[in-house]
Amino acid sequence: MAAGALQRRLLERANLCSRCWHDAVQRCICSRLATDLALSLPIRCLVLMHYKEYYKASDDAKLLPAMLAPGLADIFTYGVPGELDRLQAELAVDPEHTLILWPGDDSLTIEQFVASLPTSSPWHRPLSSAETADRVEASAQEQHNGTRPMLRVVVLDAVYRHARTMFRHLHKTAAEGLPPPKHVALHPRTLSVYKRAQNGYAQASAKSTAKSADPEALRICTVEAYALLLEELGEPKAVPQQLVQAVVINNEALECLESVAPRSNPTGRRARRRHHLERERAAAEAHPQACAAAGVDGEVGTERGATGCEMASSTLEE
Numbered sequence: 395m396a397a398g399a400l401q402r403r404l405l406e407r408a409n410l411c412s413r414c415w416h417d418a419v420q421r422c423i424c425s426r427l428a429t430d431l432a433l434s435l436p437i438r439c440l441v442l443m444h445y446k447e448y449y450k451a452s453d454d455a456k457l458l459p460a461m462l463a464p465g466l467a468d469i470f471t472y473g474v475p476g477e478l479d480r481l482q483a484e485l486a487v488d489p490e491h492t493l494i495l496w497p498g499d500d501s502l503t504i505e506q507f508v509a510s511l512p513t514s515s516p517w518h519r520p521l522s523s524a525e526t527a528d529r530v531e532a533s534a535q536e537q538h539n540g541t542r543p544m545l546r547v548v549v550l551d552a553v554y555r556h557a558r559t560m561f562r563h564l565h566k567t568a569a570e571g572l573p574p575p576k577h578v579a580l581h582p583r584t585l586s587v588y589k590r591a592q593n594g595y596a597q598a599s600a601k602s603t604a605k606s607a608d609p610e611a612l613r614i615c616t617v618e619a620y621a622l623l624l625e626e627l628g629e630p631k632a633v634p635q636q637l638v639q640a641v642v643i644n645n646e647a648l649e650c651l652e653s654v655a656p657r658s659n660p661t662g663r664r665a666r667r668r669h670h671l672e673r674e675r676a677a678a679e680a681h682p683q684a685c686a687a688a689g690v691d692g693e694v695g696t697e698r699g700a701t702g703c704e705m706a707s708s709t710l711e712e
């Protein structure tokens with residue numbers, strides 16, 4: 395069913411850019427996105443994306459494979475036959491150096507995760523001065539020498555209830571004889587700029603984090619979560635910052651879409667209001683990593699206006 399739905403979506407949205415998933419003619423943001431970003435640390439991102447998020451302009455996880463160098467990020471589409479098996483096969487490569495970003499009960503901090511690795515793991519070792527001086531080269535050398543193994547990070551990309559289902563499914567279907575991957579929650583020091591945070595997500599997150607066992611573990615969007623994880627692991631800020639900036643760029647394209655849609659959409663004020671409320675409801679239970687609370691709007695506000703809404707639009711895509 396999911397595969398059929400995806401097929402139909404791809405056909406219906408043939409106008410979209412295959413890289414950024416915005417309208418290829420009117421709103422493509424690819425020229426503003428960095429490409430082939432190399433990391434100084436051997437970390438591979440495995441995006442488990444719910445099929446309903448696939449090929450949606452508002453999705454942000456698409457930015458990871460679009461921007462990172464080949465081999466550093468891959469999308470596995472939940473709901474499409476064979477995709478979970480492909481992911482499980484990857485998780486089985488080196489289970490000890492694999493984690494899921496998920497802020498649920500019993501989650502570890504990144505420090506606890508590293509401490510839980512076998513004492514022989516080179517991930518215990520702080521980065522050397524040589525790496526600090528030229529870490530990309532040093533890391534490549536390390537990989538070559540096999541001293542610091544690839545760390546695999548699963549990120550879940552879906553609205554909250556779907557992500558929770560995917561997480562549970564992943565646990566239940568862990569490869570035979572293997573424990574499910576450990577899950578790690580972040581303590582981000584930056585605020586979310588994620589689009590959905592503007593639509594009531596902040597309040598939803600504030601409530602959910604206040605009730606959780608770890609209220610300090612704020613929730614943010616998929617790309618931001620990954621960017622922060624990279625920083626917590628010791629990756630220099632340059633690449634994480636470019637990833638977060640891409641979220642801002644994606645949001646600007648979405649804002650343009652919304653700002654012009656009412657003028658060209660003849661459905662009337664009441665319909666637009668209904669649509670807005672539907673979006674708010676959806677946003678309130680959006681991504682599991684999503685949302686940092688207070689200050690979100692202010693931060694977005696300063697980032698906005700950098701380019702203005704120069705792009706045209708005809709319809710809302712969600």
Ligand SMILES: [Zn+2]
Nearest residue numbers: 411414422424
């Ligand atoms: Zn594009």
